[in-house]
Amino acid sequence: MNPTVAQSLPVLSMVMVGFVLKKINLIREGDGAVMSRFILNVTLPTVIFLAVSRANVEPLRLGLLAVLSAAVAVSLRFISGWVTNKLHLEPQLAGVIVIGSMVMNLGAVLFPIVDTVIGAEGVSRLGAFDLGNSLIASSYCYYLAASYGNKSLSGAANIIARVVKVPILWACVLGAMVNLSGLEMPDFFMKILQPVSAANTPLTMIALGTFLVFKFSRWKLMGLTIFLRMGIGFGLGQLLIFLFGLEGFERMAVGMGTAMPIGMVTLIYAVSEGLDAEFAAAIISLSIAMGLIISPFLLLLY
Numbered sequence: 001m002n003p004t005v006a007q008s009l010p011v012l013s014m015v016m017v018g019f020v021l022k023k024i025n026l027i028r029e030g031d032g033a034v035m036s037r038f039i040l041n042v043t044l045p046t047v048i049f050l051a052v053s054r055a056n057v058e059p060l061r062l063g064l065l066a067v068l069s070a071a072v073a074v075s076l077r078f079i080s081g082w083v084t085n086k087l088h089l090e091p092q093l094a095g096v097i098v099i100g101s102m103v104m105n106l107g108a109v110l111f112p113i114v115d116t117v118i119g120a121e122g123v124s125r126l127g128a129f130d131l132g133n134s135l136i137a138s139s140y141c142y143y144l145a146a147s148y149g150n151k152s153l154s155g156a157a158n159i160i161a162r163v164v165k166v167p168i169l170w171a172c173v174l175g176a177m178v179n180l181s182g183l184e185m186p187d188f189f190m191k192i193l194q195p196v197s198a199a200n201t202p203l204t205m206i207a208l209g210t211f212l213v214f215k216f217s218r219w220k221l222m223g224l225t226i227f228l229r230m231g232i233g234f235g236l237g238q239l240l241i242f243l244f245g246l247e248g249f250e251r252m253a254v255g256m257g258t259a260m261p262i263g264m265v266t267l268i269y270a271v272s273e274g275l276d277a278e279f280a281a282a283i284i285s286l287s288i289a290m291g292l293i294i295s296p297f298l299l300l301l302y
Contacts, residue, residue: 010116014202015292018209032210035203036108036264043200044107045171047115048127050197052175053185055124057249059176062128065253066172068244069132072236072258073102077144080228089221095148095275096266097221100283101228103137103263106130108208109291110260112201117299118252125253127172133257134168137265149273208292211264212285221279226262226287230294234259252302259298261287 021027052062080101084094106126114122139160178185185193237258241251262284270280 014205015209015212018206019212020209021206022210027206027210032207035207035210039200039204039207040107041167043196043203044111045167046193046196047111047123047200048130048168048171049175049178050193051115051120051123052127052172053178054120055175055179056121057124059180061250062124062131062172062176064244065125065128065250066132066135068240068254069104069129069257070136071132072233072240073104073133073136074140075236076101076228076233077140079232080225083224083228091148092274092276093221093279095145095273096270096280096283097225097228098148099141099144099269099275100225100262100266100280100287101233103141103265104130104133104229104233104257105261105263105284105288105291106133106257108204108261108264109288109295110256112204113295113299114252114256115201118249122249122252124175125249126257127168127175129253129257131168131172133263134166137263138166141265142269145269145273145275149269149275208288212289214285217282218279222283222286225283226290229262229287230259230290255302256295256298259291259294261291 018027018032022032055062077098080098081094084097089097107130111123111126111130114126234255237254240246240258241254246254264284267277267280267284269275270277
């Protein structure tokens with residue numbers, strides 16, 4: 001077996017641990033959501049902060065990755081919007097398809113694998129790429145969800161506040177400041193941050209297993225949404241790699257990141273803004289299963 005694939009399999013097997021724990025009721029319905037919030041707000045930002053603070057890369061290159069991620073999301077917004085208009089779908093369903101195609105689920109699938117197989121240099125590039133993804137998800141996608149849903153918009157000030165509160169943003173900013181200043185983190189802080197960072201991979205994969213379901217309907221629309229997110233998204237990623245001449249870890253971040261499953265924020269917005277939450281849950285679950293299957297093979301390409 002290829003060493004890269006062999007290294008990723010133990011990480012992926014933790015997903016089944018979460019799935020089994022849910023089936024035998026050791027993890028209850030809703031526990032996965034609690035773990036996901038902890039991951040997104042605590043463990044994942046810690047992983048990104050440590051990786052960026054140690055990375056051997058120019059800040060402008062990290063900024064480029066964030067811009068490219070946002071460009072992919074915005075491109076998919078127009079492509080998916082055109083498709084849903086042609087299909088004359090109801091707004092609550094169209095909104096889920098549009099947002100689902102835009103938001104990449106990097107934290108749940110790709111970060112644990114890259115952290116395990118590649119290490120801090122890979123995570124730093126992936127963190128920068130996810131910054132653009134997260135900013136679009138927290139701002140423009142929130143606006144779109146309210147527009148497609150049955151609830152009124154909350155105003156520009158609320159959207160700006162959401163963006164400022166994105167933990168990944170501050171992890172990247174603070175990590176870059178430490179990196180550029182050449183500061184050495186005190187041992188006291190490292191003894192706190194390193195165990196928190198190490199907890200990210202098992203927590204993420206177990207939480208991921210709790211979201212897996214295997215009962216689906218509306219297969220054609222589900223397939224369409226996943227194709228937009230993982231197929232067209234991957235194609236856009238390859239185009240950007242060619243246009244910007246990306247190599248090494250940057251090539252990996254864009255190439256693999258754009259092929260990742262649908263982000264969990266799609267379901268969060270569907271519930272809060274009156275979109276089709278059942279369809280959102282189904283496409284997230286199926287796309288995650290597909291992402292787990294293709295990720296080891298994507299590693300072979302990059």
